[in-house]
Amino acid sequence: MHVRYSYLSEQFKNCDDLFEKIKKFVPTGDFTLGKPLEEFEKKFARLIGTKYAVGVNSGTDAIKLSLKALNISRGDEIITAANTFVATVGAICEIGAKPVFVDCDDTFCIDTKLIEKKITKKTKAIVPVHFTGYMTNMVALKKIAKKYKLPIIEDACQSIVGAYNNKLAGTWGVTGTFSLHPLKNLNIWSDGGIITTSNKKIFEKLKLLRNHGLIDRDNVKILGYNSRLDTIQAIVGNWLIPKTNQIANQRIKNAKYYDNALSKIDEITIPPRIKNNKIVYHLYIVFAKKRDKLLKYCLSKGIEAKIHYPIPIYRQRALSKLKHRIGDFPVTDRHAKSIISFPCDQHLKKNQMDYVIKTVKNFYEKK
Ligand SMILES: *Cc1c(COP(=O)(O)O)cnc(C)c1O
Numbered sequence: 001m002h003v004r005y006s007y008l009s010e011q012f013k014n015c016d017d018l019f020e021k022i023k024k025f026v027p028t029g030d031f032t033l034g035k036p037l038e039e040f041e042k043k044f045a046r047l048i049g050t051k052y053a054v055g056v057n058s059g060t061d062a063i064k065l066s067l068k069a070l071n072i073s074r075g076d077e078i079i080t081a082a083n084t085f086v087a088t089v090g091a092i093c094e095i096g097a098k099p100v101f102v103d104c105d106d107t108f109c110i111d112t113k114l115i116e117k118k119i120t121k122k123t124k125a126i127v128p129v130h131f132t133g134y135m136t137n138m139v140a141l142k143k144i145a146k147k148y149k150l151p152i153i154e155d156a157c158q159s160i161v162g163a164y165n166n167k168l169a170g171t172w173g174v175t176g177t178f179s180l181h182p183l184k185n186l187n188i189w190s191d192g193g194i195i196t197t198s199n200k201k202i203f204e205k206l207k208l209l210r211n212h213g214l215i216d217r218d219n220v221k222i223l224g225y226n227s228r229l230d231t232i233q234a235i236v237g238n239w240l241i242p243k244t245n246q247i248a249n250q251r252i253k254n255a256k257y258y259d260n261a262l263s264k265i266d267e268i269t270i271p272p273r274i275k276n277n278k279i280v281y282h283l284y285i286v287f288a289k290k291r292d293k294l295l296k297y298c299l300s301k302g303i304e305a306k307i308h309y310p311i312p313i314y315r316q317r318a319l320s321k322l323k324h325r326i327g328d329f330p331v332t333d334r335h336a337k338s339i340i341s342f343p344c345d346q347h348l349k350k351n352q353m354d355y356v357i358k359t360v361k362n363f364y365e366k367k
Contacts, residue, residue: 002302003356007346007347008187010347018235018236022232033211033228035231037229037234044241048169048170054203055193056195057192057228057229058227059178059180059193060087061091061225062178063092063127063155066174066175066202067091069175073097074095076096077098078097078126078127079102079118079125081110083108083329084129084313085157089313100120102115104131104331105331106287107271108132109136112140112141113140125151125152126151127152127155129158130156132282132283133279133283134159136164137164139164139165153175153177154170154175154177159280161245161278162248162278175199176195180237185282186237194229209222250345251344251346252278254348258284259273268286268287271285271286285308285340285341287340291338294340295307295340297359306341307340308341312335314329
């Protein structure tokens with residue numbers, strides 16, 4: 001059996017109505033910051049529960065523009081997670097700020113107990129990453145942020161409609177940043193991102209920043225970027241957005257199914273499933289003994305298992321100037337050696353999950 005990782009061919013199998021919408025839209029020529037984009041931003045803000053949302057051209061830019069909107073610049077320090085995807089760090093570095101890493105815990109999110117000792121006079125913001133679809137302990141994080149008067153920018157790229165204490169990702173920080181990349185839970189046909197906020201000033205500034213700082217055709221208020229969410233992609237977003245909760249719920253169901261079966265295997269450890277944490281399983285990850293061999297075995301049996309990520313960002317060559325060493329973030333390092341990701345998406349079939357479970361069982365039983 002083949003258990004594929006990417007489900008994109010299934011996701012957009014039946015979308016004649018979407019093509020109809022695009023067909024009708026094209027003759028309008030309303031290609032930049034057009035009506036479908038405004039509609040998508042309104043729907044997205046409503047979905048998450050913020051006053052505003054601003055479409056941008058990627059999740060990376062969502063983070064970068066949020067930092068810019070807070071006047072973060074060269075020399076400022078930004079606290080973030082040591083185990084995140086490169087984009088979080090890329091956005092911080094692109095505006096000249098310095099990422100200051102904090103180790104994660106077994107929920108794959110920043111360990112809030114380790115944050116305070118990393119705060120210096122130069123610290124200007126905290127960027128928690130709701131990694132894999134888990135949410136950071138936002139209650140603890142908000143307390144720290146308040147004590148040190150630091151703004152929070154949530155990297156919620158992997159946790160759309162994830163929640164902590166029933167409050168959604170993207171509503172806790174000054175901004176919430178989301179990616180609409182084809183591999184994210186709410187995906188369009190290209191790159192795209194969106195920022196949520198309930199702060200009117202920040203909202204106004206983000207709108208300037210994504211469109212060259214133009215107030216109108218002739219007046220440039222601040223220097224910005226060309227980072228608009230493509231209007232045709234907003235049509236795709238509008239088509240898929242009503243399914244966002246269904247997508248999350250199906251992933252949650254699948255994860256439960258895996259959890260139940262895999263927890264019976266001694267060599268597999270399920271990460272803590274915390275009650276007040278609504279995990280939306282952008283990634284389904286467990287800890288496995290003999291991980292490298294298990295991965296090879298799964299791949300040889302047609303299961304596209306993956307590692308997110310084998311080399312933590314803090315140890316990547318691109319960041320060698322930060323002079324980190326193996327051991328600086330022991331939990332992140334332990335994870336890099338023991339985590340394995342299995343397909344868990346909304347299009348996965350029960351027999352495919354059963355096959356994954358059986359294959360993992362067979363691997364440990366065969367020696
Ligand atoms: C995908 C992702 C991003 C960046 O999103 P892009 O749309 O690819 O730029 C940022 N942070 C995390 C944690 C992500 O998973």
